[in-house]
Amino acid sequence: EAGVTQFPSHSVIEKGQTVTLRCDPISGHDNLYWYRRVMGKEIKFLLHFVKESKQDESGMPNNRFLAERTGGTYSTLKVQPAELEDSGVYFCASSQAGGAGYEQYFGPGTRLTVT
Amino acid sequence: AQTVTQSQPEMSVQEAETVTLSCTYDTSESNYYLFWYKQPPSRQMILVIRQEAYKQQNATENRFSVNFQKAAKSFSLKISDSQLGDTAMYFCAFIYNSGGSNYKLTFGKGTLLTVNP
Numbered sequence: 509e510a511g512v513t514q515f516p517s518h519s520v521i522e523k524g525q526t527v528t529l530r531c532d533p534i535s536g537h538d539n540l541y542w543y544r545r546v547m548g549k550e551i552k553f554l555l556h557f558v559k560e561s562k563q564d565e566s567g568m569p570n571n572r573f574l575a576e577r578t579g580g581t582y583s584t585l586k587v588q589p590a591e592l593e594d595s596g597v598y599f600c601a602s603s604q605a606g607g608a609g610y611e612q613y614f615g616p617g618t619r620l621t622v623t
Numbered sequence: 624a625q626t627v628t629q630s631q632p633e634m635s636v637q638e639a640e641t642v643t644l645s646c647t648y649d650t651s652e653s654n655y656y657l658f659w660y661k662q663p664p665s666r667q668m669i670l671v672i673r674q675e676a677y678k679q680q681n682a683t684e685n686r687f688s689v690n691f692q693k694a695a696k697s698f699s700l701k702i703s704d705s706q707l708g709d710t711a712m713y714f715c716a717f718i719y720n721s722g723g724s725n726y727k728l729t730f731g732k733g734t735l736l737t738v739n740p
Contacts, residue, residue: 511667541727550627551714553727564727599668608656608720609675612728614668 510534512615514600520621526588529618533582533602539563540583541603541612542575546596554598557583558606569594590622625650627717629731636705637739643690644700644734646715655719657691657698658728663711671713674698705738712736 513532521527533540542554554573555565559580568575572591577583587594597619601612626649636642648657655676662668674682674691681689686703702709715731 539726543728543730548732550732551728551730553729556727567727603726606726608654608718608726609673610726611670611673614660616665616667 514615518619524589529585531583531600537602539603539606541601543599595622625729627731631734633735635737646698652719658716659700660714661711710738
């Protein structure tokens with residue numbers, strides 16, 4: 509069974525540019541999460557999809573971030589325009605169900621560097 | 624708000640020895656889960672061990688075990704017979720059962736463990 513995959517693995521962009529990160533969850537997992545780790549800090553929650561619906565987007569930093577999940581399958585996270593403080597590792601995770609006891613399976617992350 | 628604190632940014636241990644990673648948390652919730660995740664260099668994060676708060680018995684997974692002290696809000700990870708493959712960043716994480724749809728993990732900053740040959 510394929511795990512959670514993320515693309516690209518690394519992205520280096522200039523301030524003001526746009527970047528789109530992609531996440532493919534484990535097949536059959538309705539729940540998809542985005543997290544971010546800024547250097548030296550905690551991994552922080554960004555948002556949670558159930559199928560194609562945003563269940564909780566309380567962690568999204570501002571309106572420069574836009575997440576979508578087309579047809580309840582893969583998800584994209586767009587940053588437009590990117591700022592220096594957006595640099596970090598963006599993790600995607602998926603789970604079979606949304607209960608607290610269900611394991612969230614993580615992807616390898618996308619390392620975003622904004623210069 | 625929930626917080627998770629890992630006070631050891633880095634640790635090292637000799638192969639075959641035992642090491643304990645510390646984690647404390649703060650919450651007013653009573654129904655929650657605690658996790659230790661491991662992220663090896665350049666690889667994805669995987670779940671090492673899980674503890675349900677309502678269970679008094681400490682969780683164990685092969686060489687990995689936890690010391691869960693609910694009153695003290697402490698959740699340490701013990702790795703026995705350390706192996707080179709245990710070298711990784713270890714994250715302590717918390718999630719509570721809100722009965723609704725709030726299922727986000729709260730993480731600590733992580734502890735970088737190096738196992739030396």
